[in-house]
Amino acid sequence: MKQSHLLVPTLRETPSEADVRSHQLLVRAGYIRQIATGVYAYLPLAQRVMKKITAIIKDELDAIGANEMQMPNILPMDYWQDDACRRLCTSSLFEVSDRNQRQYMLAPSQEKAFIELVRNEVQSYRKLPLKLYQVQMKYRDEKKPKFGFLYSREFLMTDFYSFHAGAVSLEQTYQQVESSIKTILARCGLTYHLVLGHTNRVGIEKVKEFMALASFGDEQLCLSDQGTYVATLDLAEAKYQGETSDQPPLPLEKVAQTADQEITIRSYLYFVDEQPTLIVLRASDQLNLEKVKLFYPEKQVIPASKEQKQLYFDATNGVVTPVHSSPEITVIADTYLQDLTNMTCYADEEGYLYLNVNSPRDFHISSYSDFRMVQEGDLMLDGEETLRIEKGLKIGHMMTMSKEYSQALSAQFIDETGQAVPTRICYCSIGVSRLLSLIVEQHCDENKIQWPNTVAPFDAHVVPIDYQDSDQQQLTDEIVEQMEQAEYEVLLDDRVERAGVKFADADLIGCPIRITIGKKAKEGIVEIKLHQSGDSLEIRKEELVATLAILTHTNE
Structure with missing residues (x-):
């Protein structure tokens, strides 16, 4: 491919609207252009990379017996009236109507469409x-689209659904899908972490998430120093390090709060189904609501309103306290409270505190459990490593759906006995557009992309210093023909530009190998430069293809 025939509008300056390196480089290197807020054009180089990523995904899913198909992007709005996904995504739907005023949406998900079809x-x-899958554009009206493809309103996504007669087949496919995603990410050159996930949707089971570390990510991950432990922050656990207090309980006091007094425990009022429940933690800890929900499986946990707080505590300031709380209220506490004596908490009168609070004298705790968010510097459960907290970005996730979920959607089949049985379902998704950006994020420096061989837009970038020179042109055309016959994809910079411009553009574009033809063209000598390491060597044209085979194999 001649570069003069290709749309590659490179830029020397970093675009002001791009905040992260991947977005900056994809714009500067001529891969993408913004059409509207959160909406981008995939220029030819990006399209080539996307095709290679998609080919890897298809290759791995085909290998486990999945069939590719395509669902429509436009779905009728009433199709989703009872779907949990729509209720979760209502605020970000793109809604459209036809000439007869029938309501449709640009699909953010085709979950119900797949299930109904089967x-x-x-x-x-x-x-x-x-087993079915699709690679399909999705649409979501992000409130604040940012970072290029990482949070865009239009994005390419792979959806995989499998349907099973029983738990054994479901588990086999679940393991196959996990292995396939791992292979896909490895072939794309991505570093990632596999963590247990959670969901706020009833009927979803066995959630796993594939996360990449990213300073701009919207997820928080908890990792150990040596990387032997990783979990999402709201599911992370740490070693208990409490110490039993040897102080004797002192008399309870209610005093006016002064500037130098601080509370040591804090309370939160929630309703577990209809039961008012007070959750008590150390004031220095943050409540982990996900752990509370896990403590009460299959129950709805919702925060109390200001009016409900006032009803149970007569608290004009909205503060709740465990001291002398109503017998109607269930009190649960974080494990660290069992070691505390003479605690301090807010009183139900504004501007006052309770001092020397002790359980069970002043309030009864029905259960202790881990309800706190892990903090930086906590120890792993085995005490061997320290935990740190970093931001991450979800690349993909996988899950299974319960029998009850299938029953709610009437997803069933007739078994060998003639009985109607709920279909077991496995699902996974991979953000293809997001993969493109994350590969750049993990394989770049300030001024160049360093594509892995497997997804690079071209295998090699051939750069003659002066393509108008007869010797350079002749040698260039010879080696391009050799490489193409050896099935290398070659980008030839045939433009009339200064050498510095050509080299700068080659660095931005990021092909794994650059081949330069210059003053030694008459001798049949070219320079090979490895883009990632910067190493270079001169070879004769007769040795080029054999040398490339060695270099590309070494760098895979």
């Missing part, structure tokens, strides 16, 4: 298991 077309156990 429900209607597959009634017998003999047709299961069935």
